[in-house]
Amino acid sequence: MTETPPPRRARAEIDLGALRANVRTLRARVAPHVQVMAVVKADAYGHGAIRCARAALDAGADWLGTATPHEALALRAAGITDARILCWLWTPGDPWAEGIEAGLDMTVSGMWALDEVREAARDTGKRARIQLKADTGLGRNGCQPADWPQLVGEALKAEKDGLVTITGLWSHLACADEPGHPSIASQLDVFRSMLDYAEKAGVEPEVRHLANSPATLTLPETHFDLVRPGIAMYGVSPSPELGTSADFGLRPVMTLKASVALIKQVPEGHGVSYGHHYVTGHETTLGLVPVGYADGIPRHASGRGPVLVGDKVRTVAGRVAMDQFVVDLDGDEPAPGTEAVLFGPGDRGEPTAQDWAEAADTIAYEIVTRIGARVPRVYLNG
Template sequence: MTETPPPLRARAEIDLGALRANVRTLRARVAPHVQLMAVVKADAYGHGAVRCARAALEAGADWLGTATPHEALALRAAGITDARILCWLWTPGDPWAAGIEAGLDMTVSGMWALREVTQAARETGRTARIQLKADTGLGRNGCQPADWPELVGEALKAQKDGLVTVTGLWSHFACADEPGHPSIASQLDVFRSMLDYAEKAGVEPEVRHIANSPATLTLPDTHFDLVRPGIAMYGVSPSPELGTSADFGLRPVMSLIGSVALVKEVPAGHGVSYGHHYVTETETTLGLIPLGYADGIPRHASGRGPVLVGGRIRRAAGRVAMDQFVVDLGGDAVEPGAVAVLFGPGDRGEPTAEDWAQAADTIAYEIVTRIGPRVPRVYVNG
């Protein structure tokens, strides 16, 4: 089924058929016993969490992953009631009781979190499902190796009391997107050591996992019981050094499309946008693209951001403003209402999210995730 996009100022076109194909491709890269968690945090990296979660489950994903409990609870409220959902970024006072009642798997990285989740279990009279996260070298969330024995011991005591069930042990890579980085082997050694300690102490996890998108694609010895592809599921390569999306058999899911709002002739020497960082060299035509940094277009791509208009790649002329930016059409005859493709899969001559990332000195993750709510998501191949 294809939904016909309405005429809009701009839209983010989300190809759910591509997403389902990407999930199947990722599944094919892991052993049959390895489960797949579709990471749909940050509104599915800007693609729309509910629709993408459903499509991923349809394509064979076993779990869903979110950062915050509020993201996970929103999926439950939308009717995704049967899938296992892991959420990992908790802060003191977060809704542990609601998470327990919603049947979430909740990450515990320190003693404060274990105390809060066990208290919520007592209050609800239900057993909480928790996963213990190890900091194996990323230095972000997770329990340090020195504190691991205490956390494991106290979690086992809570499990014996019927307050929690430890369903998983996991960690996260720092540099899996950098081929051969020495931290990869180091983290893997630490992870295996922390797994060994927990399992000898009596933890019997359903799943052990550390593999993110780049590890899923290139490091099969990191797959354990479950992989957690995020950006790869949306058809974006986690690192140009590892390969392009096409190299991995993935297709970008989001296309960002605008409608040219205005075309006008201007003389040579005409300044364009704030600060006049761009001045026309000759008499030319300018096209107005009704998207700006309030919509997620990076201001850092001013003067460099590529757009396909009238069959040719144009560059943002001058500053990207809050709601709009300008392209120099070079005198070409382009009518108002013409399609302007900022990025897409790239197989029709349009730029890609990676092209915008290079123009803005950032990563493609940020390009797709930052597209704001003022840009409607239009789903195709649903």
């Protein structure tokens, strides 16, 4: 379906046709032997994990990636049973046994995790598929180089004992979105060294991977056997310094719309919203847009966030409240129910997620990911 549904309080339109095209574009940027993992963590960056996962697989993605095991298990429960799924953010006591039963590839970054996955493998009587993650300089999850020999050695023992199969070796870049940052070359060197150690010790991984969205787009030397595009798959540039979405041939997937709930005339000197940080400079009209920070509209964009109403881009007048904000329509009087477009691809003159990121002093990742469950997702081109 391509027909836009009737206006409602608010909706996030998710263009699955754009998502499929983005996956194909990303695949075309890597060598034929390099596999593509579609990252659908955080409910597919706010776009809806199940529908986006299916669309990505339809477009040729080889793997799915999630942060938590619960996200991965939800994909399995939704009927996505054949695709390989890697999940990487585990905590003690997480459902390792369920992950084994579901055929997940599970990341191990330290000895506590290897201990728990070995115990779960014994309990289920099945081999666990694990991938060892190295901390090559990001300083978050992953095994430090000094601890790598112990983790690799114990994982190989577990593999010999029939408890695990080591399916991958991987790491994550800290500054791939900053062209020329010295950490990129440093991390690449450390990763190659840690790969070399593990493979000489006897690890035979199916995949070795390092590249996130910006590295997929701009650093072919980081592609190895698999790339993990996340935000780029949703048509958002991972960094304005690298280029716009259009520069990379990507189209934003989410368009956030609302219906103007009220139009009213107010006199000069009228305060608007909490704290009266905006006061009208002359007699004017105000439009009420019925979404607020409870829906994911950043309060930090108060007084700055752009909105297309009619054929003009307006600016949030005063503070964004929990459920609503106001725009100054400068005397225009559109009918109640008129569409307000907060962000989209930009080709109709509407703002983009990047415009809102700049207004809120954040990144476009946060803008799309924070749109809350109170805003229904409407899927187009499914």
